[in-house]
Amino acid sequence: MSQELKEAYGFIFEEELIAEIExxxxxxxxxxxDIIIDINDYIKAMPLLLQGAIKILREDKEGNELLLYFLERGDTCALTLSCCLGETKSEVRAVVERDTSFIMVPIAKIEDWTVKYKSWRNFVFESxxxxxxxxxxxxxxxxFMNMDERLLRYLQDKAKINQAEKLQVTHQQVAYDLNTSRVVISRLLKKLELEGKILLQRNHILVYDL
Known part of the structure; x- marks a missing residue:
């Protein structure tokens, strides 16, 4: 863990803080x-990502999901942090986008480190x-964006997060993340392909326009 921790956070935190985290x-x-945090969970610790990626989703009363943002190495989730400090239930779902490792930091240390370490305080505010x-x-x-613009941006973000132009994802999975229907997504993906921005393959999407 020591090497991964230093690679992900060594340029952010003091050596003393790195040692405490370890x-x-x-x-x-x-x-x-995998779902690592679900809606209505009480959160007792906050994650510090070492590698991989996590997507944060919101859910409406009908159970429809909407992608809010991705987390990568060196990140933490500010919404998780808020739940930790306020001892409230989570209002988001955290789903692993690609195989991920992270360190869970107990709530008690979050406030202590905010006072003790300037780098931690800056990290929390920046998060x-x-x-x-x-x-x-x-x-x-x-x-302000049309659905085809939202779709292209989603694919671009997903490709960057996964560090690969070729995405292994189904039309239904994309529809879930964008809170729309598979039929709409399939039609718009075909439109983007005709425009030369993507290439559709079986259960894969190749993103050209990065």
Whole structure:
């Protein structure tokens, strides 16, 4: 864990803080598709990502999901942090986008480190800012973009997160993330293919326009 922790957070945190995280943090490894935090869960610790990627989803009263943002190495989820500090239930679902490892940090240390370490305090504030910016961008796409523009942006973001132009994903999975129907997604994917921005293959989508 020591090397992975230093590679992901060594340029952010002081050596003393890295040592504390290594001492008390719990290392976890999860597989693609696993749910690590669900809606209405009480959260007792916050994750620090070492590798992989996680997608954060919101759910409406009918059970429809909407993708809010992705988390990568060196990130944490500000919404999770808020639940930790406020001891409230989670309002989001965290699903593993690709095989991921992370360190879980107990709630008790979150407040202690905010006082003790400037780097931790800056990290927490920056996490809030980054996640807020990403949620505002999600709102903008819903309010101002056509569905084909939203779809292309989603594919571009997913390709970057997975570090691969070729995405192994079904039309139905894309429809779930964008909270629309598979029929709509299939039609728009064909449109994007005709425009030369993607190539459709069986259970794969090759994204050209990055």
């Amino acid at each position: 001492k008390i943090g719990i290392l976890k490894s999860v597989k693609e598709g 809030y800012h980054s996640r807020l910016t990403e949620m505002l961008e999600t709102i903008d796409t819903l309010a």
